[in-house]
Amino acid sequence: MRSKYIIYLTLGFFLSLVSYHISFAAYSAYSSKLNSIIPASARKNSKLGVVVKSLISKKKIFEYNSDTLFIPASNQKVIVSTVALSLLKSNFRFKTAFYAGGEIKGGVLHGGLYVKGYADPTINTEALRLIAMQFKQKGLTQVNGDLYLDDSYFDDLNYPIGWKSEWRDDFYSPPISALSLNYNNLEVVAYPSKNRSRVVVTTDPRVPGLKITNSSYLRKKKNSIKAKWAEGREEIIVSGRLYTYSKGVRLKLPVKYPSLYFGRVLKHELEQQGITISGQVKFDTVPRWANIYHTYKSDRLDEVVGEYNKKSVNIIGENLIKTLGAEFIGTPGSWESGRKIISLFLKNIGIKNGFKIVDGSGLSLLNRLSPNALADVLEYAFQNKSVGLDFITSLPVAGIDGTLKKRFKDKEMKGRIVAKTGYLKNVRSLSGYVFTTTGDVLVFSILSNGLGHEAKKFQSDLLAELVSCCEG
Structure with a gap:
């Protein structure tokens, strides 16, 4: 909330500068200066795309x-x-809604307990x-x-198209479920x-019914311990070396069956509170005659989006698009239907091309995406x-938080750049706003594919210039 308040004051200050004016000549001079720092390798092909625009003068710089x-x-976010x-x-x-599938008498539910998920990506063990x-x-x-699980709010597809199969073993690309x-x-x-x-091995949270095969061992050497899912089985295999005097390690894995994971942990937590369930964890839709028993609600969307953008949490985006x-x-939500809504929205605000939306x-x-399309959305x-x-305060702030906490920490740049980072192999992107020392507010988008280590340096060089744009 503190950062939101600070940025609110900052926006108010900048937007009050009605007398602010920069000459066309100053913009032209900066354009030539910015053009001179484009890497030579980027000039040979279309590895780099950039746009910078003043939100005060409405001119492209x-x-x-x-x-x-x-x-x-992640600039998709x-x-x-x-x-x-x-x-x-x-x-x-x-x-997340809970339904009683029968009458409750004397603390006993005579029937099943139904839980229907409406895509809360933030719900946790606590x-x-x-x-x-x-x-x-x-x-x-x-x-x-x-205990019945109803995940029918989404379709049955757990992964969107365009995700590499090997990513399914990485915690940042888990399967998607309602x-x-x-x-x-x-x-x-x-x-x-x-x-x-x-070596003692367990999981957090505890998942009843999950098998762990442990062949790891202790040695007075550096850790090499690793964990992976067994092929085609609900079993985790732990192997490798753990340092004898280690305080322990935590290895994060994506689950294979998210709804079942939810149900088993819920059943365990209920039993920990002395609430016994005579039956099993099963799948079924909530019957019309079931009565609502309890509803759990997430934080507000503006807070969830803050987590999504500052920490670049991928599952939030996938749940949002569906x-x-x-x-x-209409239900079930799907990537296809979510893409249609996003595309229609972009066209309605005047962005007719420059995008192909696949996932969240x-x-x-x-x-x-094109730099122009991103800049238009930012504007x-x-x-x-x-x-x-709510959107601007959801973005990482240079030198202060999120994925920009360790970047742009110089006095002249810290706090003046509010932007979303993006990183994949051979992909570097950065798009957002610059609050300049001269009183301007700039929107920018820098996208690069295949530019290598030069991409990050170019981002830094360009933004160092933009922070003081456009003096003179």
Whole structure:
């Protein structure tokens, strides 16, 4: 909230500068200066695209391949978060609904307990523990039936097109479901036994029914321990070396079956509160005759989007794009329906081309954006009173937080750049705003594919110039 307040004051200050004026000659001089720092390797082909525009004068200061389409990586999140805040609104909350499939008498539910997920990407083990405690406070002691999981709010596809198959073993690209838990990740925890004779392995959270095969061992050498899923089985294989005097390690893995993961951990948390479930964890849609028993709601969307953009949490974007499809076209939400909503929104605000939307995170190698399209969305967000502040404060701030915390820390740049980063192999992107020392507000987009180490240096060189634009 503090950063939002500070940026609110900053925006108010900049927007009050009605007398601000920079000559055309000054802009032209800066355009030539910026053109001179483009790497020679980028001039040989279309590896780099840039656009810079003043939001005060409405003039373009610089552009280079600004209509060329690039793989945007996480700059895709600029598009998805702007559309989500515009259509779902900042006060939107994801929900998870619990239904009683029978009569409750004397603390006993005579029937199944149903849980329907509406795509909350932020729900975690602590939230399930809180829910279990609330059930206990309501007097529930026993469920004479099964725990039913309803994930029908989304379709059955867990991955979008354009994700590499090998990414499915990485925590940042988990499967997507309307019932999510812990960003659909779990941690394998390994530590030496008390007598330092073996490696003890468990998971956080504990998942009943999950098999762990442990062949790891202790040695007075550097850790080489690793964990992976067994092929085609619900089993985690732990192998390698753990340092004898290690305090323990945590290895993060994406789960294979997110809804089932949610259900098993929920059942465990209920039982920890003394609420027994006689049946099993199963899948079924909530019957019409079931009665609502409890509803859990997430934080507001503006706070969720802050997590999404500052920390670049991919699952939030995938849940958002499918939620847009579910809310505005109908259930089950899908990547296809979400793409339609985003494309329609972009066209409605005047962006007719320069984009190909595939997923919500930017991981898909099939996404395409032009610098101009990104800059136009950033300009729209800045000028839209219902979206602007919530969107801008969701972005990383140079030298202060998020994925820009360790970048642009010089006194002249710190706090003046608010932007979304993007990174994939051979892809570097950075798009956002610059609050200049001269009182201007610039929107910029830098997209590069295949530029290598020069991409990051160019970003730094360009922004160092923009911070003082356009003196003289």
